[in-house]
Amino acid sequence: MEMRSHLGRVRGLGSSNDGVGHWWLQRITGVALVPLTIWFVYSAIGLAGADLAQFKTWVGTHANPVLLSLLIFTMFHHGQLGLQVVIEDYVGSEKIKLTLLIMTKFTAIIFGGYSIFAVLRLTLGG
Amino acid sequence: MATRNRPLSPHLQIYAKQVTSVLSILHRITGVTLAFGAFLLANWVISATYGADSFAMAQGVLGSWFGRLVLFGITLSLFYHLGNGIRHLAWDMGKGFELIQLRTSGMFVVAFTLIMTVLTWIAAYSAAGAN
Numbered sequence: 001m002e003m004r005s006h007l008g009r010v011r012g013l014g015s016s017n018d019g020v021g022h023w024w025l026q027r028i029t030g031v032a033l034v035p036l037t038i039w040f041v042y043s044a045i046g047l048a049g050a051d052l053a054q055f056k057t058w059v060g061t062h063a064n065p066v067l068l069s070l071l072i073f074t075m076f077h078h079g080q081l082g083l084q085v086v087i088e089d090y091v092g093s094e095k096i097k098l099t100l101l102i103m104t105k106f107t108a109i110i111f112g113g114y115s116i117f118a119v120l121r122l123t124l125g126g
Numbered sequence: 127m128a129t130r131n132r133p134l135s136p137h138l139q140i141y142a143k144q145v146t147s148v149l150s151i152l153h154r155i156t157g158v159t160l161a162f163g164a165f166l167l168a169n170w171v172i173s174a175t176y177g178a179d180s181f182a183m184a185q186g187v188l189g190s191w192f193g194r195l196v197l198f199g200i201t202l203s204l205f206y207h208l209g210n211g212i213r214h215l216a217w218d219m220g221k222g223f224e225l226i227q228l229r230t231s232g233m234f235v236v237a238f239t240l241i242m243t244v245l246t247w248i249a250a251y252s253a254a255g256a257n
Contacts, residue, residue, distance in 0.1 A: 027218060030211050037208060041201075041246060048254035049189060052178040059174070072168065079161040086154060115168040118175045 022081060029078035036071040056122055065123045069116045076112035080104055149232045153210045156203035163200040189254070198247065205242040209235035 047058060059065055083104045091097040141147065166188070173184035187193050213231050216222045222231055 027215065031215065034208065034212065037204060041204070045246060045249045045253050048250045049185065051185075052174060052181040055174055055181060068171070072171070075164050075167070079157075079164050082157045083161055086158060111165060111168040115171045118172045121175050122171075 022084070026078065026081045029074050029081065032070070032074045033078055036067065036074060039067055040071055059119060059122045065119050069119050072112055072115050072119070076108040080108040145232050146228050149210065149235070152206060153214070156207040156210075159200060159203040160207055163203070166196070166200070198243070201243045201246055202239060205246075206235065206239040209238045 043058065047055060059068065084101060087097060087100045087104065091100060170184050170188065174181045188197060213235055222228065
């Protein structure tokens with residue numbers, strides 16, 4: 001429900017558009033990351049000093065590729081949401097702010113997408 | 127966006143450091159650190175698709191003294207952000223806002239961070255010896 005007056009909205013007063021959706025997604029991704037990061041730390045410990053063959057075996061075992069992909073997706077999503085708040089809080093200039101916001105979003109999508117694709121290639125491809 | 131001179135709150139330097147405020151800014155700092163760590167994780171996974179040599183190089187960089195220093199910082203950040211994140215979720219449910227509860231949960235998170243980081247590295251060193 002819209003609680004703000006039309007004049008207030010036009011003048012850009014009050015909250016900036018979609019705070020609740022952001023807040024909620026940050027919590028949801030945060031909750032999902034609790035088990036995912038614990039699983040990953042546990043797994044990464046076993047991969048200290050591993051070679052490619054050992055790494056590939058681990059990536060391909062049981063639910064590992066799914067969990068790793070979910071971790072990467074959720075981690076970059078949560079990270080982007082967090083960096084967005086930091087940028088919005090500390091960067092004064094609207095131009096620099098918008099540039100940084102777009103850059104962090106693109107970077108998260110590119111690196112997240114590429115590493116999930118890498119997981120698929122390691123498990124399905126030759 | 128309308129530009130007008132709205133009142134500002136006092137600058138941060140005015141306030142004396144407190145457990146609550148220091149732990150609060152640490153959540154942010156560790157969060158930004160972990161965003162950087164996400165790229166290391168991505169790079170590590172992606173390197174494996176380029177063959178044994180490039181994965182060995184990624185492992186070598188992560189295993190060097192500098193790589194281990196960075197990973198140690200990321201481990202500290204991870205456990206802090208994890209513990210304090212759960213503290214945040216409790217606040218979101220309206221729990222733990224009494225001053226004494228804030229101090230206790232804060233110190234608990236600090237202890238959790240240090241203990242889990244040390245345990246993780248002991249485990250990682252013994253695993254690295256086995257691999």
